[in-house]
Amino acid sequence: MTQDEMKQAAAEAALAFVEEGSIVGVGTGSTANHFIDGLGRMKSRIRGAVASSEASAERLAGHGIELFDLNHVSEMPVYVDGADEIDASLAMIKGGGGALTREKIVAEVATRFVCICDETKQVEVLGHYPLPVEVIPMAQALVARELSALGGRPVPRAGFVTDNGNLILDVHGLEIRDPAGLETAINQIPGVVTNGLFARRGADVLLLATPNGVRKLTAA
Numbered sequence: 001m002t003q004d005e006m007k008q009a010a011a012e013a014a015l016a017f018v019e020e021g022s023i024v025g026v027g028t029g030s031t032a033n034h035f036i037d038g039l040g041r042m043k044s045r046i047r048g049a050v051a052s053s054e055a056s057a058e059r060l061a062g063h064g065i066e067l068f069d070l071n072h073v074s075e076m077p078v079y080v081d082g083a084d085e086i087d088a089s090l091a092m093i094k095g096g097g098g099a100l101t102r103e104k105i106v107a108e109v110a111t112r113f114v115c116i117c118d119e120t121k122q123v124e125v126l127g128h129y130p131l132p133v134e135v136i137p138m139a140q141a142l143v144a145r146e147l148s149a150l151g152g153r154p155v156p157r158a159g160f161v162t163d164n165g166n167l168i169l170d171v172h173g174l175e176i177r178d179p180a181g182l183e184t185a186i187n188q189i190p191g192v193v194t195n196g197l198f199a200r201r202g203a204d205v206l207l208l209a210t211p212n213g214v215r216k217l218t219a220a
């Protein structure tokens, strides 16, 4: 089974978490794309979706799924998205595709966060995958210095601009023993929009695809 087939299997399993007549929170990335395609097949059974990126909005619209402005949505039973790394407590690193800020906003409104991953994303300690930090451009040098002081090696993502018009610093070399603490600490740096740690609000359910099927894990 290829990695992409595993991503698809996790995404298909997440369709069971979609409630009839609801507005669905939709993530970004190659795994979320499989979920969007599945959602397209059941579009008559949902009201619509809130997208976490321009790319996902375009794919959802391509399936004829109605898009809702988050400002007009007060109830969203589920948010479904992939991750770059996930640990046993279901804390994650996200933002490999640069969509971390909108993902965190949409996820916050949802009652339940369902993470869809292939087994390569599961780790004991977060941080091998570089941690993305979205930064307001004029603060880039300041934020880079502060991230270095926290023990990381920030590298600007060359030629990349987020959907919000900002930059991404990918922070290498972190061994993240306290994900919620580091999430808060980085978000305190002036000029940081948000960082890719999803620990204060991690996943509630992990659908982890393996060659032997999809395992369901829930947060303790």
Ligand SMILES: O=C[C@H](O)[C@H](O)[C@H](O)COP(=O)(O)O
Residues within 6 Å of the ligand: 027, 028, 029, 030, 031, 032, 081, 082, 083, 084, 093, 094, 095, 096, 097, 098, 099, 100, 103
């Ligand atoms: O910004 C992108 C997101 O956080 C993605 O959910 C994450 O990078 C995982 O992407 P993929 O499903 O393509 O591995």
